[in-house]
Amino acid sequence: MGKNESSVHQLATEMGEVLLENGAEISRVQDTMERVARAYHAESFNAYVLTNGIFMSGRDTEGHSLTFIKQYGESSIHFGRICAVNQLSREIARGEHTVEEAFSILEDIRQLPYCPLLPATLSCALGSAAFSYLFGGCWLDALAAFLCGLALEPFLYLTKKHGLSNFLVNLSSSGFVAFLASLLFMVGLGNNLDKIIIGSIIRLVPGVALTTSIRDFFNRDYLSGTIRMIDAVLIGSCIAIGVGLVVRLMSPLTGGSLL
């Protein structure tokens, strides 16, 4: 029984871990962990979750203390895993799984694949083109943004693979996109450089950090909300600096005033 209780704690913590690593908001992580623990009647379970860490403590039936503390770097978004963990925790709450079954399902969830590079690249390009059009660009601008998007996703993939810091990734990729857009503009593809660049940087814009931060704030997770908000402001500033710098440097070539 004692063994069982400690594995319940472990299950709940690991489910929280998967949620946190894949970009869920704090209250969902905490809520899910507590629900799972309650569903298996682990009464002593306590958890405290931050954007970059999970703290768990509890007691098994023989009175031994259980503790789990883990610090996390950055999360990458994977909604498929969040949905799957959500589904799993709902099933657990209905009493459909033993602890062992739940562990093996969770293992499957961890193995859910990322979207391959090719479809990701295509959707990045499509998204860039669409946003360039939405923000007032013409069809040619959208085409140029499409090409920029096509180059951006592999660039992001490579920089992340080589372990560049988040700061540098945003700075360099926004500069890269602005450079590419300026080149295309110089060759004559597109009429409004600003619309091309706006469309192309939308992939980098801190929409996730902003939204999650807001949700954390309104759930009164102020500390986590602050962490994400600083993240959003830093990402936004990096993009503005990267783009502004390159556009300024290129302006003699692209013809002075660009707007």
Add this chain to the structure above:
Amino acid sequence: MISLSLLGSWALQTMVAFFATVAFAIIFHTPRREYLWAGLTGGTGWLVFQVSAFLGCGVVSASFFATVALTWMARSLSFLRRTPVTVYLICGIFPLVPGAGIYYTGYYFFTANNTLGMLKGLETIKIAIVIALGIGIVLSLPPVLFLRKRAPKMPHTNLKQGDPHAAQEPGHP
């Protein structure tokens, strides 16, 4: 007046926003069955943004109304389809996130147009704040105001948050 060509352009723009949102849904590894719904959320947000702008709202207030509409949609979908509200919300919010504001702020600062840079920077922050306000308000509203599936077996359902999670578990406060 609302002419036919205006309606046509709204429809076209909404469709483009739909596909843009689906593109982001793919990038964030959303399950395939949710693509359509995430896209609809993004399309709704953009449609409301356009109509508000047509009715004379500035960028900031139009962003607010659009955020309210799309968050309402996201939360309703989350109840109906028992999926975390995050999935629809984050994909759908992208058309409204002030990417243009970020660009112009950087551009004006680096071309030594400090006044314009400050103005654009301030506008960007204002848009971020009204988006926050819109999301926060709608997510704090009581569940009665949203479309949702009735849970037939459990009479004591408790639908807190945008999370359909609680729907099937009686007895949890």
